[in-house]
Amino acid sequence: MQALYAQLLVGLINGSFYALLSLGLAVIFGMLNIINFAHGALYMMGAFVAYFLLNLGGINYWWALLLAPIIVGIFGMILERTMLQWLTGLDHLYGLLLTFGIALIVQGVFQNYFGSSGLPYAIPDQLKGGMNLGFMFLPVYRGWVVVFSLVVCLATWFLIEKTQLGAYLRAATENPTLVRAFGINVPRMITLTYGLGVGLAALAGVLSAPINQVRPLMGADLIIVVFAVVVIGGMGSIMGSIITGFALGVIEGLTKYFYPEASNTVVFVLMVLVLLVKPTGLTGRAA
Amino acid sequence: MKTRSIASLLLTTALTFAATCVASAQDKTVKIGALSDQSGLYADLGGPGSTLAAQMAVEDSGLAAKGWKIDVISGDHQNKPDIGTAIARQWFDVDKVDVIVDVPNSGVALAVNNVIKEKNGVYINSGAATSDLSNAQCSPNTVHWTYDTYMLAHTTGQALVKAGGDTWFFLTADYAFGAALERDTSAVVTANGGKVLGGVKHPLNTPDFSSFLLQAQASKAKIIGLANAGGDTTNAIKQAAEFGIGKGGQKLAALLLFLTDVKAIGLETAQGLNFTETFYWDMNDKTRAFSKRFAEKMKNNAPPTMVQAGVYAGVRHYLKALEALGGNPHDGVKIVEKMKSMPTEDDLFGKGEIQPNGRTIHNAYLFEVKKPSESKGPWDFYKLVGTVPGDQAFTPLSESKCALLKK
Numbered sequence: 001m002q003a004l005y006a007q008l009l010v011g012l013i014n015g016s017f018y019a020l021l022s023l024g025l026a027v028i029f030g031m032l033n034i035i036n037f038a039h040g041a042l043y044m045m046g047a048f049v050a051y052f053l054l055n056l057g058g059i060n061y062w063w064a065l066l067l068a069p070i071i072v073g074i075f076g077m078i079l080e081r082t083m084l085q086w087l088t089g090l091d092h093l094y095g096l097l098l099t100f101g102i103a104l105i106v107q108g109v110f111q112n113y114f115g116s117s118g119l120p121y122a123i124p125d126q127l128k129g130g131m132n133l134g135f136m137f138l139p140v141y142r143g144w145v146v147v148f149s150l151v152v153c154l155a156t157w158f159l160i161e162k163t164q165l166g167a168y169l170r171a172a173t174e175n176p177t178l179v180r181a182f183g184i185n186v187p188r189m190i191t192l193t194y195g196l197g198v199g200l201a202a203l204a205g206v207l208s209a210p211i212n213q214v215r216p217l218m219g220a221d222l223i224i225v226v227f228a229v230v231v232i233g234g235m236g237s238i239m240g241s242i243i244t245g246f247a248l249g250v251i252e253g254l255t256k257y258f259y260p261e262a263s264n265t266v267v268f269v270l271m272v273l274v275l276l277v278k279p280t281g282l283t284g285r286a287a
Numbered sequence: 288m289k290t291r292s293i294a295s296l297l298l299t300t301a302l303t304f305a306a307t308c309v310a311s312a313q314d315k316t317v318k319i320g321a322l323s324d325q326s327g328l329y330a331d332l333g334g335p336g337s338t339l340a341a342q343m344a345v346e347d348s349g350l351a352a353k354g355w356k357i358d359v360i361s362g363d364h365q366n367k368p369d370i371g372t373a374i375a376r377q378w379f380d381v382d383k384v385d386v387i388v389d390v391p392n393s394g395v396a397l398a399v400n401n402v403i404k405e406k407n408g409v410y411i412n413s414g415a416a417t418s419d420l421s422n423a424q425c426s427p428n429t430v431h432w433t434y435d436t437y438m439l440a441h442t443t444g445q446a447l448v449k450a451g452g453d454t455w456f457f458l459t460a461d462y463a464f465g466a467a468l469e470r471d472t473s474a475v476v477t478a479n480g481g482k483v484l485g486g487v488k489h490p491l492n493t494p495d496f497s498s499f500l501l502q503a504q505a506s507k508a509k510i511i512g513l514a515n516a517g518g519d520t521t522n523a524i525k526q527a528a529e530f531g532i533g534k535g536g537q538k539l540a541a542l543l544l545f546l547t548d549v550k551a552i553g554l555e556t557a558q559g560l561n562f563t564e565t566f567y568w569d570m571n572d573k574t575r576a577f578s579k580r581f582a583e584k585m586k587n588n589a590p591p592t593m594v595q596a597g598v599y600a601g602v603r604h605y606l607k608a609l610e611a612l613g614g615n616p617h618d619g620v621k622i623v624e625k626m627k628s629m630p631t632e633d634d635l636f637g638k639g640e641i642q643p644n645g646r647t648i649h650n651a652y653l654f655e656v657k658k659p660s661e662s663k664g665p666w667d668f669y670k671l672v673g674t675v676p677g678d679q680a681f682t683p684l685s686e687s688k689c690a691l692l693k694k
Contacts, residue, residue, distance in 0.1 A: 112586065116331050116334070137504070139530060217327070257498060261490065
């Protein structure tokens with residue numbers, strides 16, 4: 001039984017990454033209608049920026065948490081301005097192909113220079129060590145990841161669903177012409193939204209740097225699972241993707257305990273089941 | 288009538304002679320295919336570096352100056368047996384490749400082994416670990432260089448059991464390699480009076496090991512054996528440190544660890560790990576000289592891993608055999624027989640031999656990862672702890688189930 005508690009907690013930790021990443025995807029899909037396949041590559045860039053900040057600029061983890069999302073977010077906004085904006089109104093497939101191509105290029109460039117086995121990034125001194133919870137030894141850093149990502153997820157949800165700015169954003173997706181008539185710069189808002197979604201991916205990248213290796217393919221390995229999370233939660237649903245992210249982390253954790261061989265397929269089995277029963281996802285609305 | 292027959296005889300002779308000339312000219316062409324994981328979790332330990340090693344072996348052989356034309360091509364099997372076999376088939380059928388080298392990933396390696404046997408090519412495997420390549424699934428076309436699971440189990444595994452690590456729990460990569468390494472190590476553990484308490488099979492390329500590490504922790508085994516490789520091993524080691532596994536008295540056994548893995552983990556976390564390799568760049572003047580030349584040509588200036596070194600040594604020996612045969616007969620079995628009949632000797636592995644089952648025998652070295660304070664350069668990672676002579680490190684012929692031995 002104690003082992004089970006530990007597995008639940010570990011699942012929750014992985015769930016935090018799923019939640020952060022699927023949240024960014026949901027924001028981008030909800031507001032821009034783009035299936036952002038470059039998300040994994042941008043997550044990886046977040047981790048690499050943290051690595052560069054530390055090793056080239058001597059800038060520590062805490063600053064990286066702030067700076068990496070901004071730097072990668074700006075990179076994302078440049079992508080949106082120069083490429084993605086031309087796809088407005090076209091079929092989803094174009095956005096998917098374009099972002100997929102971008103992901104392959106970005107990963108290829110990083111792989112060319114840094115190889116595939118990755119670079120080490122140490123856990124910051126303040127978060128080293130762990131505490132004994134009785135049923136398991138919890139590394140402080142993992143606990144921090146859960147708490148921090150939960151706060152970020154809820155803040156994002158609040159920003160989009162409960163504030164004036166969020167209301168503009170949602171309105172701009174529904175009817176851009178009308179919102180523009182109110183004197184709101186819709187294209188700029190969309191660029192900023194993409195920047196926000198990308199920033200969330202980069203933030204997840206910084207959080208994962210001390211746990212996993214900083215590797216060019218770290219995002220490619222994760223992105224498919226995260227897409228399954230978004231599909232299960234319902235495309236574009238903010239709260240749905242947060243809850244599904246954490247929930248799937250836990251389910252995956254339990255699978256690792258009861259039948260480890262299936263741990264990398266369980267998410268997809270669930271996705272198939274959900275699509276069969278409720279094609280719009282658990283919290284999605286019919287389009 | 289007579290004049291006519293003489294003329295035809297002359298013509299036939301001339302034609303035959305011309306044909307022989309063409310044939311012998313063709314016989315000096317060789318095509319080497321370096322098949323590896325070019326972009327995935329094993330790309331740094333093999334990948335482009337293995338292709339480079341093969342090219343350097345061709346250059347160093349000096350055969351080009353003697354009129355030989357030797358090409359090296361490369362392919363990416365993406366760690367998928369179906370892709371690996373498809374490339375191998377195309378190489379033999381369309382591209383006229385003579386020899387396939389490297390092939391890390393035991394699953395792919397065993398699948399490609401069958402194709403090469405069917406096509407009567409030559410297979411010099413350096414990257415794959417499974418001891419089955421020279422045991423139950425040995426082939427007259429195959430030479431297995433560098434290392435294998437039997438060797439890893441009988442060096443690192445045995446040393447740890449003898450040092451008191453008599454209870455084991457395995458974290459095993461869920462494919463041919465992991466299964467072979469766990470099987471061979473378990474045999475060593477039990478033979479030395481130890482006990483295997485359990486294990487978990489994890490999918491290949493797992494980013495998060497925390498769940499499996501907790502299970503290993505709960506088993507209370509003294510040794511947690513990592514029967515995995517590349518990115519899986521580095522993640523497991525790094526995360527084990529996070530969960531305080533070393534401090535709790537349990538010890539990690541990195542059964543297979545490469546130079547590039549240590550680089551990825553960082554000395555801070557990796558220090559003190561014991562493991563076995565058959566090549567390290569900083570062994571002697573010859574290995575240092577080769578590694579310097581190699582690193583200069585690598586993008587990230589990395590010295591060779593033992594897999595890449597094995598590719599170099601294997602190709603050198605292959606070309607020596609071809610030169611001794613006087614040309615390339617394009618007959619895999621004949622070339623491999625010649626390779627087995629000649630003792631191996633090169634700058635990287637020293638003296639050795641290829642056994643009748645295709646296993647190359649050379650020294651194996653027990654290393655320990657240095658402390659950060661002991662490391663003097665960017666790739667100065669290992670301390671030599673002990674040397675195991677080849678005949679003690681690899682499967683004794685009496686234990687081998689290879690069909691080639693039953694004549």
